[in-house]
Amino acid sequence: MQEQITLMEAFNGAEIQLAGHGKRDVQVLKQAFAAAEGNIGSDIYGDGAVIEDFQAEIAGVLGKESAVFFPSGTMAQQIALRIWCDRKGLKTVAYHPLCHLEIHEQDGLKELHHIKPVLLADKDRLITLEDVRNIGEDIACLLLELPQREIGGQLPDYAELEAISAYCREQGIILHLDGARLLEVLPYYGKTAAEVCGLFDSVYISFYKGIGGIAGAILAGSKDFTEESKIWKRRHGGDLISLYPYIIPAQYYYRQRAGRMAQYYTEAKELAALFNACDKVSTLPEVPVSNMFHVHFALSKEQAELILIEVCAQTGVALAARLKETGANSCYYELNIGDLYGGISKTKLKETFGLLDQLLKEA
Amino acid sequence: MQEQITLMEAFNGAEIQLAGHGKRDVQVLKQAFAAAEGNIGSDIYGDGAVIEDFQAEIAGVLGKESAVFFPSGTMAQQIALRIWCDRKGLKTVAYHPLCHLEIHEQDGLKELHHIKPVLLADKDRLITLEDVRNIGEDIACLLLELPQREIGGQLPDYAELEAISAYCREQGIILHLDGARLLEVLPYYGKTAAEVCGLFDSVYISFYKGIGGIAGAILAGSKDFTEESKIWKRRHGGDLISLYPYIIPAQYYYRQRAGRMAQYYTEAKELAALFNACDKVSTLPEVPVSNMFHVHFALSKEQAELILIEVCAQTGVALAARLKETGANSCYYELNIGDLYGGISKTKLKETFGLLDQLLKEA
The missing domain is CATH 3.40.640.10 (Type I PLP-dependent aspartate aminotransferase-like (Major domain))
Known part of the structure; x- marks a missing residue:
């Protein structure tokens, strides 16, 4: 008998994550420093x-x-x-x-x-x-x-x-x-x-x-x-x-991403619509006004977790890392669009949200 | 006519610095991260x-x-x-x-x-x-x-x-x-x-x-x-x-240098003796008890700066970056022994302190 994995484990092991720019690791820093010209003094x-x-x-x-x-x-x-x-x-x-x-x-x-x-x-x-x-x-x-x-x-x-x-x-x-x-x-x-x-x-x-x-x-x-x-x-x-370990990456990623905010915003609206088309899901705001929104489920945290783990197992797409309980039959999580979302194919999104909707209808 | 450079300019441009581990720059961080194995998460x-x-x-x-x-x-x-x-x-x-x-x-x-x-x-x-x-x-x-x-x-x-x-x-x-x-x-x-x-x-x-x-x-x-x-x-x-931009270098340099403190301490005693053998100089403590001590000059800050600039110009050795005035005819600075001192030849030290003593005697 296989032991049930947690939502966080499913998220960490997933092939595709919906939100953010990718893992927070030493590569994020190394990449910024590799791009810095000359030997900058502290x-x-x-x-x-x-x-x-x-x-x-x-x-x-x-x-x-x-x-x-x-x-x-x-x-x-x-x-x-x-x-x-x-x-x-x-x-x-x-x-x-x-x-x-x-x-x-x-x-x-x-x-x-x-x-x-x-x-x-x-x-x-x-x-x-x-x-x-x-x-x-x-x-x-x-x-x-x-x-x-x-x-x-x-x-x-x-x-x-x-x-x-x-x-x-x-x-x-x-x-x-x-x-x-x-x-x-x-x-x-x-x-x-x-x-x-x-x-x-x-x-x-x-x-x-x-x-x-x-x-x-x-x-x-x-x-x-x-x-x-x-x-x-x-x-x-x-x-x-020395604050340069934060300043050099701040400057590097500012220059890279400050101009992408309109894209993230457009993508957030698209993604929120996909969620809102599913049974027992609503987003707040319904139409996002930035790269972020909350995803609310009219389900218990435990039920919603099982569904998200199943979606992840079948599609390779992690929708959430953790949920926050707000009642016996309600929970939610925060979603921020970053660089990763743009790399996911429309076919994969359709498959993922099709399955999510189906599982939610059955719940 | 050549304009007089400042002590800080002489220090920054010097071939050899007596104190510390070298410049505080992005290399210090890059070196520690290059040595870190695997892709460590934040x-x-x-x-x-x-x-x-x-x-x-x-x-x-x-x-x-x-x-x-x-x-x-x-x-x-x-x-x-x-x-x-x-x-x-x-x-x-x-x-x-x-x-x-x-x-x-x-x-x-x-x-x-x-x-x-x-x-x-x-x-x-x-x-x-x-x-x-x-x-x-x-x-x-x-x-x-x-x-x-x-x-x-x-x-x-x-x-x-x-x-x-x-x-x-x-x-x-x-x-x-x-x-x-x-x-x-x-x-x-x-x-x-x-x-x-x-x-x-x-x-x-x-x-x-x-x-x-x-x-x-x-x-x-x-x-x-x-x-x-x-x-x-x-x-x-x-x-x-994320504090890892400080933690990874802290661990890297701790492992590299924690075992060198006895060497720095021995070198500090040697170096303090060289200073104390010069006219108008005394160290505090006279015999160091760690890698650090203060170098006191029985001279005005301006006179001492000119001498240190001259020593730097003739020998390539920067003894100090800045002096602190404590009276009309007294000033000092703090010196910390690090990795750099061990790389300076005895001949170069003898030449440097010989000239320092001579210039101080003439002052």
Whole structure:
């Protein structure tokens, strides 16, 4: 009798994976370094051409005066909020209930910076202008995440975003952008990064989401803001003697993939439609607005896992690595389109989703 | 007329450098990755063989139950002190006035953790048992740095260290080791790392000092201590999705150089004697106790720079990259022996120090 493999084992052993750019391994780094010309010297505690040039390049892309490379977005965003709170003399900020700072950072913002967050909107929907108008207490800063990852990567209409920005400026509320996946939403908005960032006082972007680098983040804003962020970067223990192992891949994959976001977005819409055509499946959003969406099954986690393992065994295509239970008969997972999806043939996709639909109908 | 070059320019252009392992550049990383066998998968937020195996290896070396890899010592040590303070319910620690946390971290310990340091001993000498006995207020934790870098890398006698450790245990004071350069002092003490670490409750070591890695640190102690440190690592923004770009070089250079510390120490004593034989030069300590020492000149910084530039021009040997002024007629720099020193011929050393002595006599 054969022992049942787990969904993660099926995923790791699969011939074809639907999402992402491929495995996170040392090849990702070696490839970027192989392409780097000459024998580049290390950055030294934030100085040196390798870090300064990249910071200037990304500041330009984001239309901000200055930018600082951080080892992580967690560090960059806590620091951004701390600076704004200090300047306003007010230790209160507002963000979405499923904000990264609220659910993924072990309460660093509260434990290290003693900043109190006001949670805006219900957790299953976007923050609206109305929510911002009704905060009901003084805040130093509002953080908006574009797209709102934990609800499938949804986006406000651009007009709503402009209205929130205008309201914050009028009220003297600082507006910070959690743009971990900013580049991924530009094709939907039909705007440049600089245009979107123009609505915000400070911006963070990540280099290992759609870009597919190793790790690292950029925090951008006015020069006085970024200079102050460097002091906090040192305090956090993030002013490393050498960050080039992250910077060189960030730059390499940025140049390779920043221009592919429209393709990923188109493919995400195509793929979401394939899912939505299956029984007991829906995507959130129904029509994606970036390279990402959530796939929801109206089935128990155990049932859905067995089906995904079976699809993988018969077609060689791994649809998911893990599922998250949301109820006795509901579960979901997050899907991000990267380079791999484009390499899968239409025939293979048809076969895969045909089988998925059939198994779901029988379930 | 030729324009005078700076000491840093002379250093960077020199054929031979006296200190260190060579330039910090992308080759240092590429070499370590070229030696790594197979296609190693990334660590993911602190999990995975690449990080877990190295942590276990170094925990074993340090004789501690458990170890955690951090992007920086700054982060690791603030967190260590925070944990000990929380456990004691007391926000006071003691350390040397020239402790890294006091002078190189933009007051992260105070600004992020609200911990108050008591500065022990005069800044130009080591902490003694007497100093610890006379603290005069309750402290949660005492941090000792071995060797005390900012005073040339001096060390207490081992018996003194044992006495301080015994006193702290008796008094219920936690003892933390800033062992950034711990491996470098083992030949002088004639002890294993585990023997020295046995005197301490928690230990930090660095991988880019004598080891010559890219960046990164290990924090070691009991399992409950290191597990708690992982929560703070996440809060600080140091729980990166991928730390393998630092871990693989740390492991590679650890294996290459951990066994060379006795050689570096012997060479440091030889080199310090060459300096001390010159006019207007003295080293601190006079006889080094590790691979490092300070070189003091009884001359103005400007005069000493001109002489070092001249020595470099005539011999091709760069003795220093920069000097630090300590008075109108005094300046110094720090020197760390690494792989480069062993490659310099005795003849070249004799020529270099002969010229240095001559120029200093004429000054």
